[in-house]
Amino acid sequence: MASDETEQNPFGRPGFVLAALVVVLLIVAGVVVGVVVAGRDDDPNDPMEATPIPTVTAAPSDPTTTEVDGASVCGLEGVELTGSVSTAPEAVWEFQGTTGYPTSAAFGPAETNTNGVRYCFQQSPSGALFAAANAVAQGSDPTVQAAFATYFTAAGPGRDAAIANAMSGSASSGRIEIAGFRLLEYGDGSARVDVAVRATSNGQTIYASGVYPLTWEDGDWKLVVSDSGEMQYNFAQIPDLAGYTSWGA
Helix, strand or coil: CHHHHHHHCHHHCCCCEECCCCCCEEEECCEEEEECCCCCCCCCCCCCCCCCCCCCCCCCCCCCCHHHHHCCCCCCCCECCCCCCCCCCCCEEEEECCEEEEEECCCECCEECCCCCEECCCECHHHHHHHHHHHHHHHCCCCCHHHHHHHHECCCCCHHHHHHHHCCCCCCCCEEEEEEEEEEEEECCEEEEEEEEEEEECCEEEEEEEEEEEEEECCEEEECCCCCCCCCCCCEEECCCCCCEECCC
16 A cells, blocks of 8 residues: 555655756656755655755855955845845746746846856845746756756865766656745855745646755855765655745746
């Protein structure tokens, strides 16, 4: 009986890791859903369990580069060192494949590099939110996920291993949409953004959420990784969007 339930529940049988630390999207039953631990070697018949969120700690800064690291990488104006986001910010929604992502002249992304990676977000609560939401779309696109991992991965002992893991990502036939958010923490150059998504495949629709731990580094928001190159998210299937601020294309 347990085996039947696991087979019916797409969250119960992880497939492979996509953009293995950047978005680290779980692909199951053709559905791209929230975030999981990069590089896990789970039994495919075991249910996914929520994993602890790593402490978001900015890498020690070189006193000679502190001022440069603090300034926006593209000169985007506006800095908020504390604050929150209680209502859905205005955004122009565009699409990467079938996944919508928000854009804003104020919050970013303000630039796109030669590899097609969108970057440069405001150092503010809304900027961190836009960075996490864009990570959902860019991490699910196999044409840019490796380049995105290289840009979006924070400095640290596990950076190279995490980027290497991201190279093994591939595509899915499922569809994912950003559906809501919660800003869990913001301040001291770090943020934790909880993004809720709606995933659809084979006539099934499910909700999931993943927490993005971010740090302000080199003038932009970057994703925190563990020393071993893994990224742990508090990943979970959720029954609905209760407790989240609705937001999406």
